[in-house]
Amino acid sequence: MNFPLPTSPVPVLPFMDPVSFARSAIDYWRDTFERSVLFFDVMRHRGNQYLEHIEKTKPSVLGFEAEVLVDGRKLPRPVNYELMRIVPPDGTVIDPLKRPFVVVDPRAGHGPGIGGFKPDSEIGVALRAGHPCYFIGFLPYPEPGQTVEDVVEAEVAFLRHVIERHPTTSEKPMVVGNCQAGWQIMMAAALEPDLFGPILIAGSPLSYWAGERGKAPMRYTGGLSGGSWVTALLSDMGGGLFDGAWLVQNFENMNPANTWWTKQYRVFANVDTEASRYLEFERWWGGHVVLGGDEIQYIVDNLFVGNRLSSAQLTTSDGRRIDLRNLRSPVVVFCSRGDDITPPPQALGWIRDLYADVDGIVANEQTIVYCVHDSTGHLGIFVSGSVSRKEHTEFTANMDYIDVLPPGLYETSISRAADRRDAGLIEREYLLEFTPRTIAELDGDVVPRPDDDTRFATVSRVSGINLGLYRLFVQPWVRAFATPESAKFLRLMHPSRLRYRLLSDRNPLTAPLPMLAEKVRADRHPVGEDNIFRIVENHMSDQIVRALEAWGDLRDRASEALFLQIYGQPLLQALVGIGGDVHAHRRRPGAEPEHRRFIARRQAELRARIAEGGSHEAMMRSTIYVLGGAPATDERNFKRMRASRAELEPGIKLADFKQLLREQFFILKQDREAALEAIPTLLKGQSAAEIDAHLAQIEQVLAASGELSAHAAGRFERIKALFRRARPATPETGPTAEAAKQLAASPESAGTADAAASDGATAARRRDAGGASTTGVAAPSLAAPAATPAARTRRHAARSTAGSVTPAETTGVSRSAAGKAGDESTGSARRRAPRKPRG
Numbered sequence: 001m002n003f004p005l006p007t008s009p010v011p012v013l014p015f016m017d018p019v020s021f022a023r024s025a026i027d028y029w030r031d032t033f034e035r036s037v038l039f040f041d042v043m044r045h046r047g048n049q050y051l052e053h054i055e056k057t058k059p060s061v062l063g064f065e066a067e068v069l070v071d072g073r074k075l076p077r078p079v080n081y082e083l084m085r086i087v088p089p090d091g092t093v094i095d096p097l098k099r100p101f102v103v104v105d106p107r108a109g110h111g112p113g114i115g116g117f118k119p120d121s122e123i124g125v126a127l128r129a130g131h132p133c134y135f136i137g138f139l140p141y142p143e144p145g146q147t148v149e150d151v152v153e154a155e156v157a158f159l160r161h162v163i164e165r166h167p168t169t170s171e172k173p174m175v176v177g178n179c180q181a182g183w184q185i186m187m188a189a190a191l192e193p194d195l196f197g198p199i200l201i202a203g204s205p206l207s208y209w210a211g212e213r214g215k216a217p218m219r220y221t222g223g224l225s226g227g228s229w230v231t232a233l234l235s236d237m238g239g240g241l242f243d244g245a246w247l248v249q250n251f252e253n254m255n256p257a258n259t260w261w262t263k264q265y266r267v268f269a270n271v272d273t274e275a276s277r278y279l280e281f282e283r284w285w286g287g288h289v290v291l292g293g294d295e296i297q298y299i300v301d302n303l304f305v306g307n308r309l310s311s312a313q314l315t316t317s318d319g320r321r322i323d324l325r326n327l328r329s330p331v332v333v334f335c336s337r338g339d340d341i342t343p344p345p346q347a348l349g350w351i352r353d354l355y356a357d358v359d360g361i362v363a364n365e366q367t368i369v370y371c372v373h374d375s376t377g378h379l380g381i382f383v384s385g386s387v388s389r390k391e392h393t394e395f396t397a398n399m400d401y402i403d404v405l406p407p408g409l410y411e412t413s414i415s416r417a418a419d420r421r422d423a424g425l426i427e428r429e430y431l432l433e434f435t436p437r438t439i440a441e442l443d444g445d446v447v448p449r450p451d452d453d454t455r456f457a458t459v460s461r462v463s464g465i466n467l468g469l470y471r472l473f474v475q476p477w478v479r480a481f482a483t484p485e486s487a488k489f490l491r492l493m494h495p496s497r498l499r500y501r502l503l504s505d506r507n508p509l510t511a512p513l514p515m516l517a518e519k520v521r522a523d524r525h526p527v528g529e530d531n532i533f534r535i536v537e538n539h540m541s542d543q544i545v546r547a548l549e550a551w552g553d554l555r556d557r558a559s560e561a562l563f564l565q566i567y568g569q570p571l572l573q574a575l576v577g578i579g580g581d582v583h584a585h586r587r588r589p590g591a592e593p594e595h596r597r598f599i600a601r602r603q604a605e606l607r608a609r610i611a612e613g614g615s616h617e618a619m620m621r622s623t624i625y626v627l628g629g630a631p632a633t634d635e636r637n638f639k640r641m642r643a644s645r646a647e648l649e650p651g652i653k654l655a656d657f658k659q660l661l662r663e664q665f666f667i668l669k670q671d672r673e674a675a676l677e678a679i680p681t682l683l684k685g686q687s688a689a690e691i692d693a694h695l696a697q698i699e700q701v702l703a704a705s706g707e708l709s710a711h712a713a714g715r716f717e718r719i720k721a722l723f724r725r726a727r728p729a730t731p732e733t734g735p736t737a738e739a740a741k742q743l744a745a746s747p748e749s750a751g752t753a754d755a756a757a758s759d760g761a762t763a764a765r766r767r768d769a770g771g772a773s774t775t776g777v778a779a780p781s782l783a784a785p786a787a788t789p790a791a792r793t794r795r796h797a798a799r800s801t802a803g804s805v806t807p808a809e810t811t812g813v814s815r816s817a818a819g820k821a822g823d824e825s826t827g828s829a830r831r832r833a834p835r836k837p838r839g
Helices: 010-016 018-054 122-128 148-164 180-191 217-224 229-237 245-253 256-269 271-285 293-305 344-354 358-363 385-397 399-404 439-446 450-473 475-481 484-492 495-502 513-522 532-567 570-575 593-607 615-626 636-648 654-670 672-677 688-703 710-726 734-744 753-769 780-787 789-801 817-824
Strands: 066-071 081-086 101-104 133-138 174-178 199-202 241-243 290-292 331-336 367-373 408-416 430-436
Touching: 018 256, 018 271, 018 495, 018 513, 018 532, 066 148, 081 148, 101 122, 101 148, 101 180, 122 133, 122 385, 133 148, 148 180, 148 293, 174 180, 180 199, 217 293, 217 450, 217 532, 229 241, 229 293, 229 450, 229 475, 229 484, 241 245, 241 293, 241 484, 245 256, 245 495, 256 271, 256 532, 290 293, 293 450, 331 344, 331 385, 344 367, 344 439, 358 408, 367 385, 367 439, 385 399, 385 408, 385 430, 399 654, 408 439, 450 475, 450 532, 450 570, 484 495, 532 570, 593 654, 615 654, 615 672, 615 688, 615 710, 654 672, 672 710, 688 710
Parallel strands: 101 133, 101 174, 174 199, 199 331, 331 367, 367 408
Antiparallel strands: 066 081, 081 133, 241 290, 408 430
């Protein structure tokens, strides 16, 4: 009889075999020596790469060929920025009629180029989509006297130049602002809203006091250092220049485990495969740039400490108020819960700072879309290849659709097409969906705390006092002793710069490394991951990481507790004039009485326009109503609208669709029953054939998103009754019209939902049999009934009777409402003159 014998795990076997154990030890120590030589050689390459990079006149890590179009140093108010055109790589086809795509890189201590760092980047995604691409970068040193306002005006000038280069493109450029570039772009768009198309801000902080306790410890830095006087001190020591290496050091201090161990150990442990990736990233990470003293002081005082951007308290030197409510372009906010530099509360908090509810967003004609990633870090938001292939690809592909979304607040979700039942209707790997949200739902990500606002307001007051004392007693002495030579020496000796220089060919102690590394590579003896000593090494590394993470967590908790204790003192708050009343210092423009009166006035204007318009308004209103009960909308709805626009009104601009769509959404929001009862009035003067053609066109739009639900089918039955009621009365149709009137009088055609659903399904089958495309783009014959000369004449006549256009509320936007509703209303409303910007 054979008894089963226990088998030892493979890692334990060397302990049971002395010879094997000794062999494993020898192999490991040889491998460790070889890895050490190769690791230090990689560090030497890193140092040489750093020196070569910073000695360039225009250092950049941009991975695409580019040509300079506008040099910011030659503008009336010179800046160290420049506008470049991205030269498409070989084989890339660019459609000159597509909207231009402009990427603005952050100037937060590092050099430019991260937005086009590699093929799977924001620029790479836009190029593959056929968009003409432009890049706004910068030089290492600022121009004398350069200010933040100068930079914002330069970006406005760059955008004007891009628009002039595309006179045949009706849509405004899409602008992407990464990190610190995001708030610059938002400031520029608030001052010149008519120049911007959709805006994507990725990992951009706009509400600097916001944050969740236990997270985002960087927001406490200003308070624990006593305010912005430290920034002024470093700028004075630098001869009026602020070394961006200090900003990079702040980022690195956020994660001591990664800075001091993980990043380097990953290279050491995988030196044969990891070196090239590490060196590529370090070329950008170590490319420190310099900011002007006035620039960084403005940023710290007004944004990081003062939080004045999200509360509309900033003004330009010529008196213009920078109010983000002036934006007329859709804003897409992309942030991540794994980002400890710009967490979701700081990326999204500006929305609730400016608006008390969604009605305020709608009244200001703003469309705000946000996407919260679950895990990626700050750099991953605009560097990660997987994020570029998924989120950025979907944002780019859907920008035209986002541009016609009615005003409101939306959250996006991305699902894999293969996991959906309707995968056959989706053209790409992923589907981007938009779900309407309220400010109360947004608070789940923002986590507002009025008592914390009081503390940060106290920090702002203390910072102003300390800065004044520094300027009065210390600054004159520092500036007297600071020289250009001493400022340069301090920059060279900064720890973030010095570590690169010490391990480079300029250090004679590294002279043997190239020869040793070459010999090791020629006769490399790596050990496997099953080597017992390699296993012990990995365990030791994990313990070091855990210890550093524990120390970092302890430091962050202690910093937070110290901050809350110091600035939560009622005596300190009273001494600086706060008094503990958050409303005395935390301005919320959206809750102010004049803004509430503005909303009421806008709503009254829309109610007065319920019965104005023609067939285009009737068809748009009907489509929105039918599809208004679904919880979300997605990109497929835009395809039908785009196809119908090309068939019926090839000369109409997308902006006209956008205006009409918004008006009808808002009218339905204000008084749905009155809006529906006005549909026969809008169709007055139409012949029976024309009304039937309009109804058929609506059916085609509805069919593009699949079979209607029972609820939507019931609504469509009511629309049919309203259209039949609008038909000219004849002896034959009199009874039918009376029956239609009775059916239309019911709010939802209640009681016939099941029958309506059956009718809807039958109609859908008839439509499918008639040749409707499963991709959402109709066959040319489907649009033919509505393209009669009489219908076209009346549509053009409707434009002259349509008045100003107002945005619509987004609550209840359907899967198809935002895009497809525009199919039937091309060019029906003339463009409304833009309102004068606030302030």
